[in-house]
Amino acid sequence: MPDQQFRTRDQVTQYLTQVFSPDRQHTILETEYGWVCRPVLTQQEIAQGQDLGLGNYVVNKVSGVVTAHRSLPPDLIGQEYDQAIRAGQPVQGAQIYPPMWDIQITLTRETATEVEYRVQARSLTQPQAEQSIDQQLTIDKQTLRTRTDTRIIHSASRHAVSWAEWRSRQDGTWPQSGTFQY
Template sequence: MTQLDTPDQALAYLAEIDPNTAYEVLPFEMGWICSPILTPEEAVGSEAVGSTKLVIDSQTGVVMEFPSWSTEMVAEDYLEAKRTGRPPPARQIWPHQWRITMQRIREDPQSIMYRMTAVSLNNPPEPAQDHPVTIDKRTLLNDPPDTLSSVARAHAVQLAQQNQGAWPQETTTEF
């Protein structure tokens, strides 16, 4: 596992995960609390409100994204969650937990349907999921509305927007 004992090691680890964002890292008992460094434009704009914090657990290398709480609140909650075994109110962003593959089945002017296959990257793995996902092109809502289908939809929408509205034939993402 990567050494995460110094601020420079924590910053290098974050750069592997998110090379486009600079972070300020502050030590706490279990690792590092990381706040994105905003540009002057972002600091006076809406980006400053609701800026999330990351926690790097220096023992496991797991990176969790917390709400826009104070550094102290994040540290206290993470420590309590670790002590009690309850999940923190955060989402794990690293390492990825799922690999989602989508293959287009059919497309018409109103919707697009993909075959979604989601494979767990956890150890032990969770059961794989394999089912169709339909995306309404006007509302961008997906059916079924479960979390993995929603991640798949968001990825397909992002690719379509980058591709002047052309939806991908096949794509893979991890989260």
């Protein structure tokens, strides 16, 4: 195995404060190729039911890439993770850090039942021009069903839907614009 960037639990703990929040604590389990991390919830978060389906994160010991994983016991996630790396297969989790896309959304139209956004996304991992997205995205306010001006809805547009819907729940209005990374 190449030199490990994250050799100790303390290094991983410090890194997690950059990725998430300095206030968020995690339980951490070391595996051969990674560190399986699970957020420690407050009593209020547990009372709100946030512990149901609580997932795991894995920090790769060498690269520092953080992937989100299913709500299985951390030791099982660690076994799956190590097995995938040993076999040269992709890990089952979705990369959440470092971000892979820079996304900007701009509201272009709103009716009583729909909002339409222009979604522009630029790859942070492959910044060539062909690695950018420019889609019109229409969201049904009630069902959150979407349609685009292209045949395929890009994952950046799916994240834009989640982000816009989350923002709309904050104050009851759909955002005029915004920029975020995933």
